[in-house]
Amino acid sequence: MVMRPADGIEELARTLKISISDTGFLTEAHPKLRPVESLTAGIYLAGCAQAPRDIPDTIAQASGAASMVCSLFASDKLYQEPIIAGVDEDICSGCGVCVSVCPYDARQLDKDKKVVEVNEVLCRGCGSCSAAC
Known part of the structure; x- marks a missing residue:
């Protein structure tokens, strides 16, 4: 079996x-x-x-x-990995490639500013977005 x-x-x-x-x-x-x-x-x-x-x-x-x-639950606080991704708004074209490769759904395209934003709570600092950019 x-x-x-x-x-x-x-x-x-x-x-x-x-x-x-x-x-x-x-x-x-x-x-x-x-x-x-x-x-x-x-x-x-x-x-x-x-x-x-x-x-x-x-x-x-x-x-x-x-x-x-x-x-x-042993501590009063939850600690997050200190390394997270960022976005340089001066060079971000708003193409969204980094959004599509993020395994944690930590990136969203701001349609008004036409740049990507990072949700710091969801980001785990894996670097997939940077490699794809």
Whole structure:
């Protein structure tokens, strides 16, 4: 018997902005360094959402994911990555290429000013927009 990804996993991944592997399962941020984190801040993965797993592995991952969530609520403040993208309005042509490549939907085209604006809360500083510009 082969374990397959759950029905509707593609729609869930699209909604939560989580990558899907070649095998159709959800992809973690880094298999060794961040095994229960997705690339979307605040969304954690465990068990068979990532790949076929047995019960002990699933329980271990679920404990890790729960620990990560608990650590978010341990402080009165949430801290954001200090590196975010910017826009030089003098050279921005307003083409929107950077908007289309941003994996976090942190960029929007201001139609009045004809330049791109960055939502600092959503931006994770990945640099995709700069590379595309």
